[in-house]
Amino acid sequence: MNHHAVKAIYHFEMARTFRTLMQSLASPILSTSLYFIVFGGAIGSRMMDIDGVSYAAYIVPGLILITVLTESTSNASLGIYMPKFTGTIYEVLSAPITPFEIILGYVGAAATKSVLLGLLILVSARLFVDFSVLYPLWMLLFLVVISVTFSLFGFILGLWADSFERLGIIPTMVITPLVFLGGSFYSISMLPPLWQTITMFNPVVYLVNGFRWSFYGVADVHVGFSLAMITLFLVTCFSIAWWMLRTSYKIKN
Amino acid sequence: MNSYILDIQNLSKQYPSGHKALNDVSLQVERGKILALLGPNGAGKTTLISIVCGLVKPGPGSIQVDGLDVIRDYREVRKKIGLVPQELSVSMFETVWDTVTLSRGMFGKPADPVYLESLLRELSLWDKRKSKIMTLSGGMKRRVLIAKALSHQPDILFLDEPTAGVDVELRRDMWGLIRRLRDNGVTIILTTHYIEEAEEMADRIGVINKGELILVEEKNTLMTRLGSKNLILELAEPIQQIPEALAPYGLTLSKDGAQLVYTYDSHAGHEISVLLRALQEQGIEYRDLHTRQSSLEDIFVNLVAEGV
Numbered sequence: 266m267n268h269h270a271v272k273a274i275y276h277f278e279m280a281r282t283f284r285t286l287m288q289s290l291a292s293p294i295l296s297t298s299l300y301f302i303v304f305g306g307a308i309g310s311r312m313m314d315i316d317g318v319s320y321a322a323y324i325v326p327g328l329i330l331i332t333v334l335t336e337s338t339s340n341a342s343l344g345i346y347m348p349k350f351t352g353t354i355y356e357v358l359s360a361p362i363t364p365f366e367i368i369l370g371y372v373g374a375a376a377t378k379s380v381l382l383g384l385l386i387l388v389s390a391r392l393f394v395d396f397s398v399l400y401p402l403w404m405l406l407f408l409v410v411i412s413v414t415f416s417l418f419g420f421i422l423g424l425w426a427d428s429f430e431r432l433g434i435i436p437t438m439v440i441t442p443l444v445f446l447g448g449s450f451y452s453i454s455m456l457p458p459l460w461q462t463i464t465m466f467n468p469v470v471y472l473v474n475g476f477r478w479s480f481y482g483v484a485d486v487h488v489g490f491s492l493a494m495i496t497l498f499l500v501t502c503f504s505i506a507w508w509m510l511r512t513s514y515k516i517k518n
Numbered sequence: 519m520n521s522y523i524l525d526i527q528n529l530s531k532q533y534p535s536g537h538k539a540l541n542d543v544s545l546q547v548e549r550g551k552i553l554a555l556l557g558p559n560g561a562g563k564t565t566l567i568s569i570v571c572g573l574v575k576p577g578p579g580s581i582q583v584d585g586l587d588v589i590r591d592y593r594e595v596r597k598k599i600g601l602v603p604q605e606l607s608v609s610m611f612e613t614v615w616d617t618v619t620l621s622r623g624m625f626g627k628p629a630d631p632v633y634l635e636s637l638l639r640e641l642s643l644w645d646k647r648k649s650k651i652m653t654l655s656g657g658m659k660r661r662v663l664i665a666k667a668l669s670h671q672p673d674i675l676f677l678d679e680p681t682a683g684v685d686v687e688l689r690r691d692m693w694g695l696i697r698r699l700r701d702n703g704v705t706i707i708l709t710t711h712y713i714e715e716a717e718e719m720a721d722r723i724g725v726i727n728k729g730e731l732i733l734v735e736e737k738n739t740l741m742t743r744l745g746s747k748n749l750i751l752e753l754a755e756p757i758q759q760i761p762e763a764l765a766p767y768g769l770t771l772s773k774d775g776a777q778l779v780y781t782y783d784s785h786a787g788h789e790i791s792v793l794l795r796a797l798q799e800q801g802i803e804y805r806d807l808h809t810r811q812s813s814l815e816d817i818f819v820n821l822v823a824e825g826v
């Protein structure tokens with residue numbers, strides 16, 4: 266294991282993150298706070314409790330995930346797309362590192378940022394809404410695994426994309442709709458039966474439900490099943506990313 | 519078993535576009551030498567270097583570095599190699615120090631601020647270490663690329679057109695640096711399309727054109743083997759034509775009749791005295807004589823013309 270390389274890439278990527286800290290943290294925190302004020306405070310007070318949880322508290326895990334998923338995807342994709350775009354990837358290609366080490370450095374840094382961001386939103390949500398986390402360790406585990414998975418997804422996207430347009434289109438056109446339709450702001454049991462079935466094909470359902478379960482102990486899907494599905498996504502994304510690096514997909518002639 | 523630090527055997531490369539960039543190239547490089555790969559744009563120099571360094575997938579053929587296969591033993595091989603690419607590819611938003619630190623780590627070496635300081639000082643980058651790279655001039659960026667390539671103390675340094683678009687001062691600096699590295703045992707492989715540079719720097723010269731390595735020779739051998747010399751005689755009195763008796767020497771007479779030029783192989787020196795005697799016999803007096811050796815440029819033009 267070339268641990269010097271992993272460390273070097275990780276530090277370098279974290280430094281990039283901290284240099285743009287304000288924009289990468291401030292804007293998601295601001296927008297989530299707005300959600301809490303509108304949905305949690307203004308509208309939420311007129312809504313019924315779901316599964317015995319107040320509406321404002323019910324949407325907290327989903328709101329955290331929206332940011333974690335989009336930020337993981339865009340941050341990790343940019344982290345590898347930029348070197349490709351500017352040509353500095355030559356150094357990665359000529360370095361004595363394995364695909365696994367490259368992933369560990371880049372995705373590790375992106376996932377770290379997402380976990381920090383998720384925790385920050387959690388803390389700031391607490392300023393607006395009264396809630397508690399039933400299983401903090403499970404919550405942390407879900408947060409880490411989801412961050413890693415979507416950072417891997419973003420990494421794949423960054424390797425695949427050959428324009429900024431393509432890079433930007435996936436988070437807005439794919440992630441956001443999936444999150445909104447994935448039961449982040451409602452319980453799936455509130456949908457008509459046909460839509461309940463269709464919804465089960467949305468991977469975000471499993472993420473949100475597992476994550477929400479760690480907060481309130483309630484979920485539309487059994488937590489074991491959620492965890493299995495998330496692990497499946499993680500393994501799939503890792504395999505694709507590894508294969509792309511292994512075959513130098515789109516980065517070597 | 520393998521005394522060459524770089525040993526390329528029968529390497530070819532066809533790009534996915536169908537373009538054949540390298541055709542059956544074999545090249546051996548001795549340790550501690552400076553090899554210049556000389557060739558016009560599009561000859562395949564960058565392709566060759568990129569394959570050795572892992573940036574481009576190799577075609578058929580084999581490449582060994584220090585006896586290790588570049589594919590199978592890529593981790594060991596790449597630790598030994600530093601690459602200064604042709605393009606100015608550096609991350610603009612980072613500082614000089616951060617990017618050089620990244621490079622050293624990426625090539626598997628533990629942090630060594632003392633070495634990095636001496637490296638940056640040597641390259642006149644120390645004062646700029648905290649500057650973002652985008653604030654540096656083109657020449658400074660080129661130095662940063664060199665610093666990155668040397669950050670892990672490689673045994674072989676590849677420089678792809680290191681002085682293209684670089685001012686005279688930096689070019690001199692770079693030549694000095696390259697010589698010092700060679701003196702410390704680093705093998706240098708540089709590409710250039712400036713003949714002057716190959717002539718100035720190289721111990722050995724490889725000439726590459728249209729994907730074919732036309733020849734590789736010691737610079738001095740190349741110059742003498744292919745380089746003919748001219749003996750120029752400034753005549754005391756202009757003559758109308760070359761006397762019959764001097765025909766075997768293949769002399770040329772300048773238009774004004776005041777200059778005789780004799781072309782000869784540099785290792786056939788004794789013929790000169792014979793010629794001079796013959797001139798005397800013909801009563802041709804000369805007030806001055808001097809010789810001129812053909813430059814690499816002449817050699818190169820000849821080679822490339824033959825290759826067509």
Ligand SMILES: Nc1ncnc2c1ncn2[C@@H]1O[C@H](COP(=O)(O)OP(=O)(O)O)[C@@H](O)[C@H]1O
Binds near residue numbers: 538557558559562565
């Ligand atoms: N990625 C590529 N795809 C297709 N053709 C390429 C690619 N890179 C280089 N070439 C072609 O291969 C030939 C050799 O290029 P290169 O190795 O860059 O030459 P040099 O460095 O000697 O100028 C050129 O004709 C160039 O157009």
Ligand SMILES: [Mg+2]
Binds near residue numbers: 678679
């Ligand atoms: Mg080139």
